[in-house]
Amino acid sequence: MASPGPLVNCDSFMSDTPSNYLAGKCKKYFNDPIHGYISFDGCSMDIVDTPQFQRLRYLKQMGSSYFVFPGACHNRFEHCLGVGYLAGTLTQRFKDSQPELEISDAEVRNVQIAGLCHDLGHGPFSHVFDAAVIPTLSPQSTWKHEQGSLMMFDYLVEDNYVDIDREDVEFIKDLIMGRPQHHGNRFEERRFLFDIVANQRNGVDVDKFDYISRDCYNVNLKSSYDSSRLMIASRVINDQICYDHKEVYNIYDMFHTRYSLFKRIYTHRVAVAIELMLVDAIVKANSSLNLLEKIQDPEQYLYLTDGILHDILRSSDPALAESKRLIKRIQCRQLYKFVDEFVVPGDHKDKLDKTVINAEAIVAHQPDNAHLSADDVIVEWLPLSYGKKDQNPVNSIQFYNKFNDYQSFHIPRQNVSCLIPTTFSEMAIRVYARDINKVGMIQRAFRRLMKQWQLQPNSPQIDYVPNQGHEVPGAFESPRKRRLTFLE
Structure with a gap:
């Protein structure tokens, strides 16, 4: 856990006019259990203090796992704060340590905002919604929560009059998706920026840095993996984020910890049983909920959270009788x-x-x-x-030696340990x-x-x-x- 820095008086960030303070120009601090004291400037706080972002308080980070692991009560809200903080910190580190990259302050800000907003589109019980509920309702649908994040980010900016240029909005949306998509985007040749929040190249990104550490902490799963070392031991070489060669086993440990979370926590037998019941309950309630319509309408999607279960229970609609029965079975542990x-x-x-x-x-x-x-x-x-x-993700990662930190290389599995898996x-x-x-x-x-x-x-x-x-x-x-x- 990072040691907390000195608390800073908001007045030191204020201009001479009180209106700037009231407009949110003061840097704000959060005391996070994973990263210690983390801070965001006024522009990021303009994002955080919106109904679209605050909606994340009502989405459990680990979905149905909370029904099995009482400690898994954290929400997408604190995870997104953590990812935003790590994204801004890592980009600022590259800016300070490698001036030849010519990273601008605007780029640092945009990468941080992408980290904050990358999960805006998650539905009730997170991955259960887009991986099971929507495909059951519409097998032909290709909708995923990433598309929801883009939709909700556009809605957030427009609905709250957030002062971000349209070009920057498109750049942030590309950062959320992990690849430049818009023709003519001036950032197309700066691929490393797109690997910070959602790394499509090898999967090592600040999203994993946060959720692996946060989920392990909350369910008390022990791990020797250390993301803070990877943050410090990284640099950009040939437009790719590379890591000190001494961190290769730490990276293997990260991927193994992720696998362990899936094996022991996310796909726990009882958690999956509850997921199946949640899917059945929500699908049976769709005649009243109109979910396929809501995922296309940000104004309706804003109110689609884990609270959907209580919405069903409170309703007097007779069409929801079977869904109510399933939810009550979950509450009474008749799974x-x-x-x-x-x-x-x-x-x-x-x-x-x-x-x-x-x-x-x-x-x-x-x-x-x-x-x-x-x-x-x-x-x-x-x-x-x-x-x-089926692939070894470390085969897609490049490393460097501190004595020659402008040249990257691959480290074969057999040069690391004979006990690393082959499958x-x-x-x-x-x-x-x-x-x-x-x-x-x-x-x-x-x-x-x-x-x-x-x-x-x-x-x-x-x-x-x-x-x-x-x-x-x-x-x-x-x-x-x-x-x-x-x-x-």
């Missing part, structure tokens, strides 16, 4: 139940698809008189990786039951399906070994049957 899981190595995940393992296929293998229907079963495909699909992705196929009384029968049906699939002559050579730790009562009729099940 969908985890049934089983099959983890597929990254180099084999393309050999399986949803035409082979799905609810209908599982139900087709149900025991006699089980009375299962496809609606009883949910199959979730959860891809996990180091952030660059960087996997696919977890999870099965859930909507009815707790049918968990055993669904598990038996799923394992029958997997065993039959494995015995087929044209099936890929993937060993399916049932996890004994997942076995539940009712999956087998008797101890003898239990021993013979996989000999059928």
